[in-house]
Amino acid sequence: MALHKAVTRRDAFALPAIGAAALMIAPRLAHADAAAVEAEIRKLYADRKPTDGRIKLDVPQIAENGLVVPINIEVESPMTAQDHVKAVHVFADGNPLPGVLSFRFTPESGKAAASVRMRLSQTQNIICIAEMAGGALHSASANVKVTIGGCGG
Amino acid sequence: MSTKPTPRIRVPGNAKAGEIIEIKTLISHEMESGQRKDQAGKTIPRKIIHGFTAAFNGKVFFEATWHPAISANPYQSFFFKAQESGEFTFAWKDDDGSVYEAKAKLAVG
Numbered sequence: 255m256a257l258h259k260a261v262t263r264r265d266a267f268a269l270p271a272i273g274a275a276a277l278m279i280a281p282r283l284a285h286a287d288a289a290a291v292e293a294e295i296r297k298l299y300a301d302r303k304p305t306d307g308r309i310k311l312d313v314p315q316i317a318e319n320g321l322v323v324p325i326n327i328e329v330e331s332p333m334t335a336q337d338h339v340k341a342v343h344v345f346a347d348g349n350p351l352p353g354v355l356s357f358r359f360t361p362e363s364g365k366a367a368a369s370v371r372m373r374l375s376q377t378q379n380i381i382c383i384a385e386m387a388g389g390a391l392h393s394a395s396a397n398v399k400v401t402i403g404g405c406g407g
Numbered sequence: 408m409s410t411k412p413t414p415r416i417r418v419p420g421n422a423k424a425g426e427i428i429e430i431k432t433l434i435s436h437e438m439e440s441g442q443r444k445d446q447a448g449k450t451i452p453r454k455i456i457h458g459f460t461a462a463f464n465g466k467v468f469f470e471a472t473w474h475p476a477i478s479a480n481p482y483q484s485f486f487f488k489a490q491e492s493g494e495f496t497f498a499w500k501d502d503d504g505s506v507y508e509a510k511a512k513l514a515v516g
Contacts, residue, residue, distance in 0.1 A: 355476070357469070363468055368483065373475075
């Protein structure tokens with residue numbers, strides 16, 4: 255209790271300030287970046303280059319809570335045995351790890367669409383790659399501004 | 408903190424042949440990312456559900472791989488093209504080796 259009394263008004267203001275500064279630096283110490291995401295994509299598809307289009311990547315522009323950010327992906331495809339979406343991969347370039355998720359679809363899916371909720375530790379880009387049955391790759395990306403990070407500090 | 412994960416699923420009971428139906432699933436799980444530290448500064452080991460599969464009459468039609476960036480109590484929605492009556496089996500695979508399952512019936516007519 256004596257310790258509490260010893261804390262002056264000035265100290266009381268200074269302490270949270272240090273904490274806040276530490277929080278701002280902490281995410282910068284260890285997180286993925288665009289190069290890490292590229293490396294992950296290269297692991298999957300080597301030098302194959304994706305083209306834009308066919309993917310509808312639905313994420314909020316601003317996420318108030320980085321712990322729960324909805325993401326909905328829909329890839330345009332007839333979903334037949336010959337022409338369907340095989341896989342979708344999502345990456346984040348500002349999280350501690352670049353991977354977010356992978357989906358595998360089949361013609362029985364009927365529609366190459368799925369939603370989840372993800373964690374984002376800070377404002378960053380979401381990159382989505384779709385692989386078609388014919389081998390074509392498509393990509394899309396979006397930036398999400400995060401007001402409260404979701405990494406549990 | 409950790410209670411046994413309980414899956415919850417929402418699947419229409421009936422569908423017309425050829426109809427594309429939406430399936431929504433949710434499972435209670437803390438999805439410990441392996442990035443957090445406890446009060447002593449020690450990293451809390453990762454424990455997440457890393458895999459989800461959806462099968463109809465034994466045939467897998469949708470799969471998801473989840474990384475630690477997936478939120479706690481993971482929600483997953485996806486679609487299925489109804490062709491015949493049968494049963495869905497949904498399975499969630501935990502890092503600790505556990506598999507949580509849920510089933511649902513679909514009548515096509």
